[in-house]
Structures are given as C-alpha cells and as structure tokens.
Amino acid sequence: xxxxxxxxxxxxxxxxxxxxxxxxxxxxxxxxxxxxxxxxxxxxxxxxxxxxxxxxxxxxxxxxxxxxxxxxxxxxxxxxxxxxxxxxxxxxxxxxxxxxxxxxxxxxxxxxxxxxxxxxxxxxxxxxxxxxxxxxxxxxxxxxxxxxxxxxxxxxxxxxxxxxxxxxxxxxxxxxxxxxxxxxxxxxxxxxxxxxxxxxxxxxxxxxxxxxxxxxxxxxxxxxxxxxxxxxxxxxxxxxxxxxxxxxxxxxxxxxxxxxxxxxxxxxxxxxxxxxxxxxxxxxx
Amino acid sequence: xxxxxxxxxxxxxxxxxxxxxxxxxxxxxxxxxxxxxxxxxxxxxxxxxxxxxxxxxxxxxxxxxxxxxxxxxxxxxxxxxxxxxxxxxxxxxxxxxxxxxxxxxxxxxxxxxxxxxxxxxxxxxxxxxxxxxxxxxxxxxxxxxxxxxxxxxxxxxxxxxxxxxxxxxxxxxxxxxxxxxxxxxxxxxxxxxxxxxxxxxxxxxxxxxxxxxxxxxxxxxxxxxxxxxxxxxxxxxxxxxxxxxxxxxxxxxxxxxxxxxxxxxxxxxxxxxxxxxxxxxxxxxxxxxxxxxx
Numbered sequence: 077x078x079x080x081x082x083x084x085x086x087x088x089x090x091x092x093x094x095x096x097x098x099x100x101x102x103x104x105x106x107x108x109x110x111x112x113x114x115x116x117x118x119x120x121x122x123x124x125x126x127x128x129x130x131x132x133x134x135x136x137x138x139x140x141x142x143x144x145x146x147x148x149x150x151x152x153x154x155x156x157x158x159x160x161x162x163x164x165x166x167x168x169x170x171x172x173x174x175x176x177x178x179x180x181x182x183x184x185x186x187x188x189x190x191x192x193x194x195x196x197x198x199x200x201x202x203x204x205x206x207x208x209x210x211x212x213x214x215x216x217x218x219x220x221x222x223x224x225x226x227x228x229x230x231x232x233x234x235x236x237x238x239x240x241x242x243x244x245x246x247x248x249x250x251x252x253x254x255x256x257x258x259x260x261x262x263x264x265x266x267x268x269x270x271x272x273x274x275x276x277x278x279x280x281x282x283x284x285x286x287x288x289x290x291x292x293x294x295x296x297x298x299x300x301x302x303x304x305x306x307x308x309x310x311x312x313x314x315x316x317x318x319x320x321x322x323x324x325x326x327x328x329x330x331x332x333x334x335x336x337x338x339x340x341x342x343x344x345x346x347x348x349x350x351x352x353x354x355x356x357x358x359x360x361x
Numbered sequence: 362x363x364x365x366x367x368x369x370x371x372x373x374x375x376x377x378x379x380x381x382x383x384x385x386x387x388x389x390x391x392x393x394x395x396x397x398x399x400x401x402x403x404x405x406x407x408x409x410x411x412x413x414x415x416x417x418x419x420x421x422x423x424x425x426x427x428x429x430x431x432x433x434x435x436x437x438x439x440x441x442x443x444x445x446x447x448x449x450x451x452x453x454x455x456x457x458x459x460x461x462x463x464x465x466x467x468x469x470x471x472x473x474x475x476x477x478x479x480x481x482x483x484x485x486x487x488x489x490x491x492x493x494x495x496x497x498x499x500x501x502x503x504x505x506x507x508x509x510x511x512x513x514x515x516x517x518x519x520x521x522x523x524x525x526x527x528x529x530x531x532x533x534x535x536x537x538x539x540x541x542x543x544x545x546x547x548x549x550x551x552x553x554x555x556x557x558x559x560x561x562x563x564x565x566x567x568x569x570x571x572x573x574x575x576x577x578x579x580x581x582x583x584x585x586x587x588x589x590x591x592x593x594x595x596x597x598x599x600x601x602x603x604x605x606x607x608x609x610x611x612x613x614x615x616x617x618x619x620x621x622x623x624x625x626x627x628x629x630x631x632x633x634x635x636x637x638x639x640x641x642x643x644x645x646x647x648x649x650x651x652x653x654x655x
Binding site for chain 1: 388398453476485606619633
C-alpha cells in the first residue's frame, strides 16, 4: 500500500523482510565470486582456507598461475577492449547520424524506418550472429568464385564479431542520442544562424556541446554492452576469443579461482564506469 | 534568387542522402539481407557437393525428429515460466521503489537493483555455479545445518535454470514497472480505500490496469531475452539444459549443417515474433511505444 494509508505492523515487517531477501538474492552471487577470488585453495569452493593474493599475482611454488601471468586471459581482455573500442566508435557515429535523420529529416517512410531500426533489439542475438555469419560467407564465396578474391575478414573472426555486435548496439546508441536531440530547443540554433554563424560553427559550438552527455553516455553503454556480449560473439568468433567466450570455455571445464580474479577486475571496472555515469547525470540535472 | 533556392534545396537533399546512407547500409547489410539469406538457406537441401535444391526438408526434419520440437516446446514453456516468475518477483520491489520508499531511499534502492546488471552475465553465472554445485557453498551450508546428510547437487536442474534466468532478467522487468507505477496517482488508491476496497480489489481494479503497459513491456523484453539466452541455460543446466539456442549452435557450428541451423533460427524468430505480437494484441499496444519504454 502507499505511505499515506495505515499499514499494519505485520505488513511493514513482511515488506522489510522481502526487501532484505531481494537484495540478498541480487548480491549473493557477486559477493561469492569476489570472496573466492581470495581463497587459498585450488578450486573456488568452500571451506575457507585463508586469505591469499595468489590468484592475482600467482605462486610458482604451488604451481598457481595468477591473473597477471595468465597470458591467455590477459590477451582475451585485450581482444575484448579492441572489439569494444571499434564497436563503440561505429555505434556512436551511426547513432549520431541516425538521431539527426530521425529528428530533423523529412522524407517518406520515416516512421517505417524508425520501427525497422528497433528490430535488432528484438531479434535474438544468436540469430543475428548466424545470419551475419551465413551472409558474410556467401559473399566471401561469391568473391572467390567470381573474382578469385580471398576476403579473409568475412570469415569468422574479430571483424565479423565487431560487425555482429555493432548491428544491435547501434540501435541503442540511436535511441539514446535521438532522445537527447528531441529535447533540443531549436530557437538556440536559429538565434546562432541569425547572428551570422555558419552551419559548421552552429554544429560545433551549440549542437555538439548539447549532445555531449548523450555521446559520452552512449559510448559508455556501447563499450560495456560490447564487452559483455556473448550470444552474437559466440557465433562469429574465430581464433582469438574475447573475454566472455574465453571465460565460458573455462567455466565448462571447471576452472581455478583465476576466473574469480578476472571477475573482481570486471566488477571494479563496471563500478567505475557506472559511478562516473551516475555522477555525470546528477551534475547535468 | 531562383538559382539560390534551387541550390538550397539541392543541398538539403544532399544532407538527407548523407544521413540516410549510413542507416540504410547498416540495416541493409547487417539486418535485412542476412535474414533474407538465412531464409533462402533454410529453404534448400543439399543433394550433392555444392549443389542444392529448393525444399522444405529442413522444416520437415524439425517436426519429424521428436528431440528437436521437444526442445523447442520446452524452451518456450520454460521461457514463459521464467517471465511470469520474474514478474511476480519484480512487482513488489518496483512497488516499494515507486510508492513506498521516500525520495532518496527509493533512488538508493533503485541503484542497488541496477548494480548487478552492470556486471557481465558470465560473472553472475559463475557466482551461481559456485553457490549451487555439489562442492559449492549452499550444499555445504545445508549439510552443516543438518538439512541433508551429504552435499546434494543443486546445479543441472530445471529449477536452477529458472533461478538463473529470473536473476538475469529482473532488471528488464523492474525498470518498465517502476516507470508505469510512478505515474499512478496515489489519490486513486486513497479514494478506493476510503470507499472500502480491500488490498486485492485495489490491485486488481486500479493498479494492474494502470501498470498494464509497463507489465507488457517488461514481459515482452524478458521473454525475448530468455528465449534467446544461451549462457545461463547451458552453464546452469549442463547436459540437461536442452535449450533451443544450443540446438542452433550445434547445427551451425558443431555439425556445420547450416541449412538445418537456419531453419531452427527462423523457427525461434517466428516463436519470438508470435509471442510479442500476441502480447501486444492482448493489451492493445504498439511495438514502438513498448520498445521506447524500456
């Protein structure tokens, strides 16, 4: 019920217990992952055997490879970062042009186009992955048959992963940026034009600063979504695995607490991004 | 003068073209054409090396092989179950955040709900695995408490898959629910209460009708995400997961049977579309509005 109505004591207690239970449900898995990154045992399982940094720093005498010496894992973090940087750049650029197209452009079929742009969010990631995989191979084969060209980037690998992730993350960037552009007061632009500013100057001095929070926000979200994507990536991945695919493979085998150590690192990184974004949006308000 | 006008119009058209081109390339090359190609792929059968004929064989195989359509139906049913459970679990917390918790406490609770979803699904699933597996935390705790004699395996059950799916989906239900509950005027509830309505009557006649758009939006998104999930069912369900996306992966990547995999992909897409359209029809909403809500 609502605060202005009397609530019986049992209902208050039940609500409090429910909230506590809900938060425990939310945070238990994360807390457990973080905790066992520091357990002095070869497997991430109870009992607690004491505190150690071995799973970060390594311990040759016990044959433990820590996160900072696990080149395979570090390499996959690097791969994920490269992919995420490419996807972010592409998505933010396309999101910006799409925002102007949808908010400023006047052309027949705009409504239909804006609905089609939402489609990538509705199509399951696995299907986006296989459709792009199949289409890219068809083009590669056609190029090979017709012109004898070997188009290596159309075979499973990082370029395809970037394209696959970009295909749906672009929609998210578009939504964020056009929502911001919609609230722009066009009189500001008109005033600048009346005062003799050129189109380019207006864009650079008025529109771009106005869009800045949305540009940064959509860049952060794009990076994070790309870094964490699994479904689409799994279908398109070649020899170099991004972090999620690498972790998935190791989790199936039953891995050491190094995975917990990576997870702690990921949690810290997401926390930094999240706090920056939250702080920024507070300030803008 | 006439010339300048023509030049301006020409320039506007050029600008529109420059803005339109990237959007069309993106949608055409990465969304529309690949799906057309996938459709063509699913309607052909291999008759020899590099020779194919148009055929419905792939879809026939799906219906003739019980394993395939069992997994399909199972995935659909489990996804619906997971969606309903998510709604049940998310509704009270959304109510608390939107109505009960005053100002700062409410936004703090909301941020707390958001935090786990900034972390990768892989990490969250790893947490559940450490918690639930036979040598894990919960079985050890149960044995220590004397509930079970020896540690029991809590992974690889259907219930485990459901827990994982509900956990992963919560946020996508909480956000649309909160936004639709916040717009509900408290005085309506006060009035109903003054007129003698009980809690259940208020919920049924005022709250749920008002929150219907949010409920639909949340359910649709959660259902789609659950249906297309791969990580959670395969890791928490192990060999028993039998999730349809896993079948697609097997056909496409393991067996290299792209024709069958393409057909499976379209069946999944069809199921997802049918459910979304039904949901929208039942509640009389438009797709674009629902998507913008989330």
